[in-house]
Amino acid sequence: MGGRVIIISTHNGVDNPFNELIAEVREGRRKGSVHRITFDDAIKDGLYKRICLRQGKEWTPEAEEEWIADIRAYYGDDAEEELDCIPRNSGGAYLSRALIESRMTPETKIARWSVKDAFTHLPEHIREAECLEFCEKEIRPLLAGLPKKARTFLGEDFGRTSDLTVLAPLYQLEALTRRVAFLVELRNIPFEQQRQVLFYVIDNLPNFMGGALDAGGNGHYLAEVAAQRYGALRIQAVKFSEQWYLSHMPPFKS
Template sequence: MSVPLVLDSTATLLAPAVLLDYQKEWIGIRAPLKVGEKSRRIGLTWAEAADNVLVAAAEKPAGGQTVYYLGYNQDMTVEYIQACAMWARAYNYAAEEIEEGIWPDSDPDKHIKTYTIGFPSGHRIVALTSRPSNLRGRQGVVVIDEAAFHQDLAELLKAALALLIWGGEVHVISTHDGTENAFNELINDIRAGKRKGALFRCPFREAVADGLYQRVCLRKGIEYREEEEAEWVQDVYDFYGDASEEELDCVPSQGGGAFLSMALVEQRSNRDVPVLRLAYPQGYEVQEERLRLAESLEWCEEHLLPLLKAIPLDVQSFYGMDFGRSGDLSVIWPLVKEQNLRKRTPFVVELRNVPFKQQFQIKCYILSRLPNFLKGADDARGNGSQLSEDTAIEFGFNRIERVMLTEGWYRDNMPLFKAALEDDTFYDIPADKDVVSDVRAFRVVKGVARIPEKRTNEKGEKSGPKRHGDAGIAAVLADYASRQDVEIFEFHRVPPSGSHDRTVQTGGGWRTNKGIW
């Protein structure tokens, strides 16, 4: 199979598209701060150079600006400036030859070597081999390449982001260099909403899917064969060996520690928040359904109703639920958002070996009485999908989020949950040993905070009831639900003339003179 070519309207064969889809996607992101985590050797810097030349060559009214490129060594800096010169020739732009120069550094004994291309627009592309102290006060686009490997990325970002005040841009590109690196922290800050910015991610296999190997064949002048692509990819992974996850798959190394510290979780805990636990014996599901329903309703009336009545009526309510039937727990985590937008836990419910119908019964009992219930999120994997679907049918698919807990979902939402704890906007976690252990059960696996496969039990013993971070997952789902867009529908029923039937909104649903639903 040969490299696909493009046909114009007259069916004339044209050259392949110059940029691959992921390169176009990166260039297409227009944001004051954009951050790209990438695999090695996929040509993202080359695509960045293509965009930089267009920006530097444009007049100021057309959005033109000077571009400052910062690589962490001289070789990559020279490679970048040569790519810019190539693009200028390809665009047929008038441009000066590459000019080598020297910038003074704050240290009088040191100087900074520069490479510059000037354009008739008056703007330039200036490539630097190290961090310049005099970047402060300048204006334009700053490109920080292989950011994770700069000596002091935090200080460099501080200086670069100052350019945003005057309409500049900061583009940060890098492979990873560990979870504790400032580059990975920047990405997590953006995911957590602590810093505004646009994120881009391209692992090696995604680049291959977009035609990277075909482009390699084109550059080498060899015919592309689909059957050889998998072998080539495997050779690349074999070359990087144990480092392939970080170098190729955008997974920062040196992870594995607890995602949330004990100090942080304990600061957000409250001894007055109850944990209600209901466990039925093995074989309970074979009892008559009417007896099971009656017993569960009695438990709800005795234990749940007083807590639900104690919740103020002027809050907004949400919940998260992690499902389990025989092996793991089911945990329902209600969450109420107060006037000041802080999110408080009124109580937590743990269900062990509770049949499906009773779980649905207890769940509906809670949701129908939560004041101003707006949104919920369920673990919809496996058997949890059925319970989540039943809940969505009962309370509306627009209010029940059915979540598949994938690596991507954890990557996007765990930083936001951690930020909520750090900012004290998520609080009143039950000061319960097992619940706190579940919340702290998240571990950094392949650069993403998630619950590991290994299960634990309450007592730390080899036998006994098992736990699998169930309460922690429910807490994260509740926080996720509280951040989703909500559709609010209200109506006022006008009864027929002479009718005594009336409808009013209550904290537990819509109450009519015919009952509550």
């Protein structure tokens, strides 16, 4: 006869059997499913209203906020672990500095383009012409160095003012290893010219197979127009969230 086991618990740090079991399930090394229910989830589902009903008290938003504050004050420094399902000592990086530095190479070429704020308000034909000049002068020689028969891919991280937009074309070797061909860094570039650069790169990548684009915030625009041009099956619009990290990082780490 079959059966099932349900384990309900809060965390007790990262280095304990309960958290290791969760990691094994998320990494696909053990059958099962993980159901994560935080204190805030319970509040949204009516936990305090249910308490008021059982105790014969009138529910008010003010009373609920006060009750929540009291609960969190009671747990103090343990609130994240006991209420938010975040195990202690979980600040370890998936990509350590040592790992990143070991993957760095001075051989990777970078095409950089930065403009002043006034560029955004120039006539469209001038912006397009300057953008095309950058693409032809800085990017085309890098594209020319790609193996013509290799499959290619693209990763993108979006930025507009304080952060850079970075394009990372990759090509696949015979052993299925993927190498970064070069990088394109765009600083303070208007949305339309970012689109122009993105299309220029992808249009000229040999045997383009697909890309993953940052679709958070304003980055959603570039991800959307890329999916419209190259197909939703080839362009993944990635929206980073807590749930995304929970779903994707454990298998990546394993």
